[in-house]
Amino acid sequence: xxSYEYRAPVGMAAQxxxxxxxxxxxxxxxxxxxxxxxxxxxxxxxxxxxxENGYRGELTVVEDGAGQSEIVIxxxxxxxxxxxxxxxxxxxxxxxxxxxxxxxxxxAEENSWY
Numbered sequence: 838x839x840s841y842e843y844r845a846p847v848g849m850a851a852q853x854x855x856x857x858x859x860x861x862x863x864x865x866x867x868x869x870x871x872x873x874x875x876x877x878x879x880x881x882x883x884x885x886x887x888x889e890n891g892y893r894g895e896l897t898v899v900e901d902g903a904g905q906s907e908i909v910i911x912x913x914x915x916x917x918x919x920x921x922x923x924x925x926x927x928x929x930x931x932x933x934x935x936x937x938x939x940x941x942x943x944x945a946e947e948n949s950w951y
Contacts, residue, residue: 838891838913843924847898847932849939851906855883855898857935864896867931868910868924891915908932 847854857863859878864885865871874889883898894912901907910924 838893838915839920840911840913841920841924842909842911843921843928844907844909845925845928845932846901847906847908847935848904849906849932849936850904851883851898851900853939854906854908854932854935855880857938858885858896858898858931863931867927867934868894 859880861875864876864887865874871887871889871892874887876885876887878885885896887894892912892914894910897909899907899909908928910928912920912924914920
């Protein structure tokens with residue numbers, strides 16, 4: 838099994854971003870290789886783990902300043918292909934979706950007076 842690590846900055850507070858990732862079904866929509874597994878969630882450390890059909894991984898969200906965080910994903914797999922590229926694309930997609938959802942919610946709250 839080969840191990841891969843991918844890190845990326847996220848323009849969102851760590852707790853808020855982790856809350857999005859920890860929702861049931863959120864990771865399986867975005868991470869390659871996950872389909873039906875229920876990941877383990879440690880909210881105190883902001884860590885999600887999974888082990889599905891020889892695809893193991895750990896995702897951690899780290900605070901990186903006010904309103905900023907870093908996502909760190911470490912996976913072990915026998916899967917072929919460009920795993921690093923797939924992880925980069927998955928992180929970009931999930932970060933974009935989480936940010937868009939947060940902005941949409943904030944806009945709805947701001948406009949709730951009328």
